[in-house]
Amino acid sequence: MNAIIETHQLTIRYGDRAIASEINVDVPAGSFYAILGENGAGKTTFIKTILGQHHNYVGNLNVTTKSIGFVPQFRDISRDYPLSVAEFVGLAFNSGWHLFNNRSEKVAIHKALQKMDLVNIADQRLGLISGGQRQRAFVAQALVKQPELLILDESTASLDHEHKRQLLTAIVRLQKETGLTVLFITHELTLVSDFADGFLLFDAGNVTQGNAQALKKITVDMTLTHPENEVHYV
Numbered sequence: 699m700n701a702i703i704e705t706h707q708l709t710i711r712y713g714d715r716a717i718a719s720e721i722n723v724d725v726p727a728g729s730f731y732a733i734l735g736e737n738g739a740g741k742t743t744f745i746k747t748i749l750g751q752h753h754n755y756v757g758n759l760n761v762t763t764k765s766i767g768f769v770p771q772f773r774d775i776s777r778d779y780p781l782s783v784a785e786f787v788g789l790a791f792n793s794g795w796h797l798f799n800n801r802s803e804k805v806a807i808h809k810a811l812q813k814m815d816l817v818n819i820a821d822q823r824l825g826l827i828s829g830g831q832r833q834r835a836f837v838a839q840a841l842v843k844q845p846e847l848l849i850l851d852e853s854t855a856s857l858d859h860e861h862k863r864q865l866l867t868a869i870v871r872l873q874k875e876t877g878l879t880v881l882f883i884t885h886e887l888t889l890v891s892d893f894a895d896g897f898l899l900f901d902a903g904n905v906t907q908g909n910a911q912a913l914k915k916i917t918v919d920m921t922l923t924h925p926e927n928e929v930h931y932v
């Protein structure tokens with residue numbers, strides 16, 4: 699299968715300091731990959747490099763698409779946030795706070811709302827819906843331009859178990875139906891091992907790649923070693 703992201707001897711730095719060295723990975727187009735690693739291991743910096751926001755690297759990085767939707771880790775939405783869910787999703791087409799969307803944009807917004815099961819609450823204010831619904835709205839905004847690659851940074855971290863699974867189920871359905879490639883940064887091994895086709899593990903400056911079977915094995919090993927909390931050790 700074709701790789702959507704391929705690296706050869708890629709070393710990513712801040713200043714002179716290597717964050718991750720000699721990365722050799724290839725993520726197949728249409729796959730769902732978990733991006734794993736402890737806090738500070740370099741996951742976000744790798745993603746920024748893919749997004750073209752971080753340029754301090756040597757070696758080869760080949761990303762075959764420019765059509766990338768990104769759901770960042772932190773988004774501060776207060777209860778008095780003024781936009782509706784649909785308006786928020788439509789911001790993907792606008793710079794600043796210009797809220798006019800033309801006809802084809804409105805169709806795309808509606809499709810993205812449908813994909814994330816948000817049509818029924820499209821007119822509700824983003825600040826007043828539940829955390830799970832809000833997380834789906836963030837994903838819908840990233841999907842509105844129909845990206846080939848969707849990158850999610852800890853999008854399930856604040857959700858309860860049921861809503862974590864619901865969000866991942868919706869994303870995997872899209873991945874299978876549309877051929878979308880998904881990179882999912884997470885610390886939640888047990889959760890993601892039920893969904894992912896493979897993983898990239900950032901650990902002490904090295905990056906290893908593995909398939910779904912290897913991910914299951916890591917998950918079992920980690921939860922046996924650290925039964926009290928699977929989350930903090932990856």
Ligand SMILES: Nc1ncnc2c1ncn2[C@@H]1O[C@H](COP(=O)(O)OP(=O)(O)OP(=O)(O)O)[C@@H](O)[C@H]1O
Binds near residue numbers: 744
């Ligand atoms: N702007 C920056 N300048 C210098 N060093 C940075 C900068 N941003 C991050 N770093 C360092 O780079 C390393 C990797 O950080 P990064 O945010 O990529 O890790 P991460 O795996 O995404 O962590 P987390 O799971 O906590 O989000 C860390 O040691 C961090 O301190």
